[in-house]
Amino acid sequence: xxxxxxxxxxxxxxxxxxxxxxxxxxxxxxxxxxxxxxxxxxxxxxxxxxxxxxxxxxxxxxxxxxxxxxxxxxxxxxxxxxxxxxxxxxxxxxxxxxxxxxxxxxxxxxxxxxxxxxxxxxxxxxxxxxxxxxxxxxxxxxxxxxxxxxxxxxxxxxxxxxxxxxxxxxxxxxxxxxxxxxxxxxxxxxxxxxxxxxxxxxxxxxxxxxxxxxxxxxxxxxxxxxxxxxxxxx
Amino acid sequence: xxxxxxxxxxxxxxxxxxxxxxxxxxxxxxxxxxxxxxxxxxxxxxxxxxxxxxxxxxxxxxxxxxxxxxxxxxxxxxxxxxxxxxxxxxxxxxxxxxxxxxxxxxxxxxxxxxxxxx
Numbered sequence: 001x002x003x004x005x006x007x008x009x010x011x012x013x014x015x016x017x018x019x020x021x022x023x024x025x026x027x028x029x030x031x032x033x034x035x036x037x038x039x040x041x042x043x044x045x046x047x048x049x050x051x052x053x054x055x056x057x058x059x060x061x062x063x064x065x066x067x068x069x070x071x072x073x074x075x076x077x078x079x080x081x082x083x084x085x086x087x088x089x090x091x092x093x094x095x096x097x098x099x100x101x102x103x104x105x106x107x108x109x110x111x112x113x114x115x116x117x118x119x120x121x122x123x124x125x126x127x128x129x130x131x132x133x134x135x136x137x138x139x140x141x142x143x144x145x146x147x148x149x150x151x152x153x154x155x156x157x158x159x160x161x162x163x164x165x166x167x168x169x170x171x172x173x174x175x176x177x178x179x180x181x182x183x184x185x186x187x188x189x190x191x192x193x194x195x196x197x198x199x200x201x202x203x204x205x206x207x208x209x210x211x212x213x214x215x216x217x218x219x220x221x222x223x224x225x226x227x228x229x230x231x232x233x234x
Numbered sequence: 235x236x237x238x239x240x241x242x243x244x245x246x247x248x249x250x251x252x253x254x255x256x257x258x259x260x261x262x263x264x265x266x267x268x269x270x271x272x273x274x275x276x277x278x279x280x281x282x283x284x285x286x287x288x289x290x291x292x293x294x295x296x297x298x299x300x301x302x303x304x305x306x307x308x309x310x311x312x313x314x315x316x317x318x319x320x321x322x323x324x325x326x327x328x329x330x331x332x333x334x335x336x337x338x339x340x341x342x343x344x345x346x347x348x349x350x351x352x
Binding site: 015019020022023039040041044045048049052053059062063066067069070072073074075076077078079080081082083084085086088094096097098100101102104105108109112113116117120122126130133134136137138141142146150151152153155156157159160161164165168169172173175176177178179180182183184186187188190191192194220223 | 245248249252262263264265267268269271272275276282285290293294296297298299300301302303304305306307308309310311314315318321322323324325326327328329330331332333334335336337338339340341342343344345348
């Protein structure tokens with residue numbers, strides 16, 4: 001049985017095909033249920049993990065093909081220039097509030113993560129892995145390499161941030177009296193990148209556009225802050 | 235077909251330019267490429283149409299797809315989380331509330347001062 005399984009999965013097509021199938025299924029289920037938290041990525045990720053763990057497919061066999069998909073990382077970073085360019089007019093109209101807000105958010109994220117990890121006695125390697133979690137995956141994975149964290153942990157933390165933003169936004173907006181759509185969108189994108197932006201788009205077009213803008217800017221500001229992080233974390 | 239080829243060639247050239255810049259200054263090459271693309275679009279050297287309705291939009295719309303492999307690979311590092319995951323969830327939740335709150339408040343504060351100047 002294990003031999004047949006190995007025979008079927010030990011090739012470069014296997015990983016690519018099941019990843020495609022899982023993503024397509026995720027999109028379909030998301031469209032059918034319309035629940036933001038159940039986003040295509042989360043559904044696909046959990047079903048792939050379940051398949052690999054339950055059927056006991058060697059992770060190395062899955063990665064044989066799947067690692068080629070990962071090679072798209074630099075391409076996706078380059079293409080982030082496009083949404084930034086498309087939203088330049090919106091950025092232009094409230095340049096200072098947007099940049100000030102995102103910079104404050106990025107610094108809050110870095111500082112609060114360090115302080116809380118120290119308070120809770122979390123080890124250094126995990127701390128470093130949690131820092132780049134507010135930003136979009138390609139930039140987060142680029143960043144975690146720069147500050148020597150574990151990319152797998154960063155990956156989980158990025159997903160956690162996306163999902164948590166969708167759950168906490170209403171009480172947070174109320175608690176901090178955030179009512180302006182520009183502020184709502186920037187706050188969502190800075191905390192919860194693309195997953196949060198999907199929710200922001202449901203809340204309103206301007207909120208969604210601002211959240212989309214914040215994804216790229218928060219990512220760039222966080223990457224720019226990495227010499228600072230290396231300075232704080234010797 | 236010609237449009238698609240042009241798009242792929244431009245992306246490949248941008249990638250190569252980023253790698254070259256990375257040899258000269260210590261800066262992530264994919265980010266150099268991104269900033270270069272932004273500059274070329276702003277200065278009008280590249281038209282936005284070069285990148286619309288083709289492979290770039292397809293990738294941008296389905297960005298999450300390419301991150302399934304690193305996410306699935308997490309299976310391998312789950313062991314590290316044993317015993318600490320409750321702490322981590324708590325830390326991330328508190329931090330996220332602060333980040334969202336502070337970001338929104340600062341944006342609003344600056345929007346208000348902007349209005350006062352009008």
